[in-house]
Amino acid sequence: MDEISKVPRHVSIIMDGNGRWAQQRGRERVYGHSHGVESVRACVKAAAEAGVKYLSLFAFSEENWGRPADEVETLMKLMFKAIADEIDELKKQGVQFRVLGNLERISPSLREAIDAAEERTRPESGEPLLTLILFLSYSGQWDILQAAKKLAREYAHSPESLEALGADAISSRLVTAGIPDPDLVIRTSGEQRISNYLLWQSAYSELLFVDTLWPDFRKEHFMSALEEYSKRNRRYGKVK
Ligand code: IPE
Ligand code: IPE
Ligand code: MG
Numbered sequence: 001m002d003e004i005s006k007v008p009r010h011v012s013i014i015m016d017g018n019g020r021w022a023q024q025r026g027r028e029r030v031y032g033h034s035h036g037v038e039s040v041r042a043c044v045k046a047a048a049e050a051g052v053k054y055l056s057l058f059a060f061s062e063e064n065w066g067r068p069a070d071e072v073e074t075l076m077k078l079m080f081k082a083i084a085d086e087i088d089e090l091k092k093q094g095v096q097f098r099v100l101g102n103l104e105r106i107s108p109s110l111r112e113a114i115d116a117a118e119e120r121t122r123p124e125s126g127e128p129l130l131t132l133i134l135f136l137s138y139s140g141q142w143d144i145l146q147a148a149k150k151l152a153r154e155y156a157h158s159p160e161s162l163e164a165l166g167a168d169a170i171s172s173r174l175v176t177a178g179i180p181d182p183d184l185v186i187r188t189s190g191e192q193r194i195s196n197y198l199l200w201q202s203a204y205s206e207l208l209f210v211d212t213l214w215p216d217f218r219k220e221h222f223m224s225a226l227e228e229y230s231k232r233n234r235r236y237g238k239v240k
Helices: 016-025 030-051 069-093 108-120 140-154 159-164 219-232
Strands: 010-014 053-062 094-099 130-138 184-187 205-210
Touching: 010 219, 016 030, 030 053, 030 069, 030 219, 053 069, 053 094, 069 108, 069 130, 069 219, 130 205, 159 219, 184 219, 205 219
Parallel strands: 010 053, 010 184, 053 130, 094 130, 184 205
Antiparallel strands: none
């Protein structure tokens, strides 16, 4: 399937359906989360091969903190383990790893592991083959709010200058500053909603909802999403 004509620069995935996948097998929800790591591996490989430059994954939302404590704890442990297990391979593949979100809510030990992994995969020179972004403790409204607070602080003494600002004043203060907006946002598991994900950044993203549950999502699903994207006609409000 190397014939895809329009490859999206940034693909973002709302990885959903882990709990249902486990329940279908008569197992605890966390069993699904641990199987989701295999899907991440497959998508990283597929994205790099296809020439995608940014792959971002919604791993844990601000609202997910409200899940039962044992599920949250297991998810954080899993995040820790996945980073430890995968980072050498990512480095070897030339993938830069980044984590974005409200990291103040994350335990200091996980934050340290994240910092170390980001540092280790930072390219010494030039562009990475692929940037892999994990959105952790993230929500779109939180992101817009923290950007607005930054703006308010910066302009507290010169509010008259606010009038001249455009949308870039927000974009450049979001945690995604410098990262191109997603061209394609995929959500797995059949749910058709954004669930407070990249609200600002997905203003003109193509959306794709697929029924596959995240732990079943593999290279062929990723490639067929790219294929679907290549057929879309992006108009940005204009006439084409
Ligand atoms: C997605 O799977 C993973 C996270 C939100 C952390 P879910 O855990 O939401 O699985 P379902 O949607 O309940 O099946
Ligand atoms: C969205 O999934 C968050 C992530 C995939 C990390 P949820 O399962 O939390 O979303 P809702 O509750 O179904 O909207
Ligand atoms: Mg869900």
